Amino acid sequence: MTGSGEAGVPRVLLLTHPDMKRHAAPGHPERQERVDAVVAGVLHGAAMVGAEVEQRIPQPAAEGAILAVHDRDYVAALDVLDESGGAWVDQDTYVATGSMRAARLAAGAAEEAALAVAEGRVEVAFAVVRPPGHHAGRGRAGGFCLLNNIAIAVTALERRRLARRIAIVDWDVHHGDGTQEIFNHHPEVLYASSHQRPLFPGTGDARERGLGEAEGTMHNATLLPGTTDAKFVSIWTNELLPVVEAFYPDAILVSAGYDAHRDDPLAHLQLTDLGYHGVAVALGALSMRLGLPGVAIVLEGGYDLDALRASAAATVTGILEGRRG
Numbered sequence: 001m002t003g004s005g006e007a008g009v010p011r012v013l014l015l016t017h018p019d020m021k022r023h024a025a026p027g028h029p030e031r032q033e034r035v036d037a038v039v040a041g042v043l044h045g046a047a048m049v050g051a052e053v054e055q056r057i058p059q060p061a062a063e064g065a066i067l068a069v070h071d072r073d074y075v076a077a078l079d080v081l082d083e084s085g086g087a088w089v090d091q092d093t094y095v096a097t098g099s100m101r102a103a104r105l106a107a108g109a110a111e112e113a114a115l116a117v118a119e120g121r122v123e124v125a126f127a128v129v130r131p132p133g134h135h136a137g138r139g140r141a142g143g144f145c146l147l148n149n150i151a152i153a154v155t156a157l158e159r160r161r162l163a164r165r166i167a168i169v170d171w172d173v174h175h176g177d178g179t180q181e182i183f184n185h186h187p188e189v190l191y192a193s194s195h196q197r198p199l200f201p202g203t204g205d206a207r208e209r210g211l212g213e214a215e216g217t218m219h220n221a222t223l224l225p226g227t228t229d230a231k232f233v234s235i236w237t238n239e240l241l242p243v244v245e246a247f248y249p250d251a252i253l254v255s256a257g258y259d260a261h262r263d264d265p266l267a268h269l270q271l272t273d274l275g276y277h278g279v280a281v282a283l284g285a286l287s288m289r290l291g292l293p294g295v296a297i298v299l300e301g302g303y304d305l306d307a308l309r310a311s312a313a314a315t316v317t318g319i320l321e322g323r324r325g
Helices: 018-022 033-049 063-066 071-081 098-117 151-161 179-182 229-247 275-287 305-325
Strands: 009-015 052-056 123-125 165-172 188-196 218-223 253-255 295-299
Touching: 009 033, 009 098, 009 305, 018 098, 033 052, 033 123, 033 295, 063 071, 063 098, 063 151, 071 098, 098 123, 098 151, 098 253, 098 295, 123 229, 123 305, 151 165, 151 179, 151 253, 151 295, 165 229, 179 188, 188 229, 218 229, 229 275, 253 275, 253 305, 275 295, 275 305, 295 305
Parallel strands: 009 052, 009 123, 123 295, 165 188, 165 253, 188 218, 253 295
Antiparallel strands: none
C-alpha cells in the first residue's frame, strides 16, 4: 500500500471528534477552540502542497489498549470522577462530566493515526485531540493530561506487530514526563524531546537516558528562555534527529505541542511557524531515508490560536516537502 494517491498525490488523514468538547472548564487555556485552529491549519498545510485530505471521526480506544499503558485502578478512579460530576485533580488538571469520553476518543485517534501510517494508507496522519497526553503517567494525571495518547498509540503498533522499534519525537515546550516514565525501561522505544528548562514539570535533564536495558533510549535537549528558531532547528537537525536515525525505527510518532511559539502565553521561547517547518522538513526527509511510509502526529500543547493554526500548517507542509526532497 502507499500513502500517495493518483499521480503520486500525498494523502493526509485528519482525525478529530466533536465529543472532545465535552472536556471543559471555564477559563482553562486547554479549550475546544484549539482543535478548530489546528484542523484549519492541517487543511491549509495540506492544500499548500496539493495533498488529498481524508477527515475521519475516530472510535474510542478499547479498554485493553488503555490498560496496556495505564493502571486499572487509576482509570477507574478517573471514571468515578467523571460520573460523579467531575473534580480538579491538581491546580491545572481536571475531570469534568464527559472528560473520559473525550480522553478515550483522543487515545483512539492517536492509535488510528499510528496505524494508518504504519499500514501505508497515508503519509501524514494528524490526530487533533484533547485532552493532551504526554504528562500522564501510568497511574497519574497532570499538566492538563489524563491518558497518554501517544503511549497508547505506540502499544497499538506493538500489539499488531506493525512496528518493533518505535521513535517518539516530542517538540512540546514542556518535557513529556509521563511518556518518559512509561517507556523508561523499554529498550525498543526511543524518546527524543526538546523543551524549555526551567519550566513545568521540571524533568528532562540530559542525564535522564533510560533505565536498565533501555539506557540510551531517552534523549532530552533543554532550551533556555528566549530560544529562537535557529537554535531549535539546530538542536533537532544536529542532535536529536541523528539519534532517531541511528536507532533505525520502524515507525515515528510526533508529540506535537506548539507552546514553544513566541506568542504562546504559557512559556518563554521565541519560536515561529518557520522553526516548526524547518524541523518538519528534516523529519520528513529522515522518514524517507529510513524507508518509512510516513509520520503520525498527535496534538499536545499550544494555547495561542493563530500560532496553532500556522504551526500545524507548517508541520504538514514541512513533512511532505521533506519526503519529496
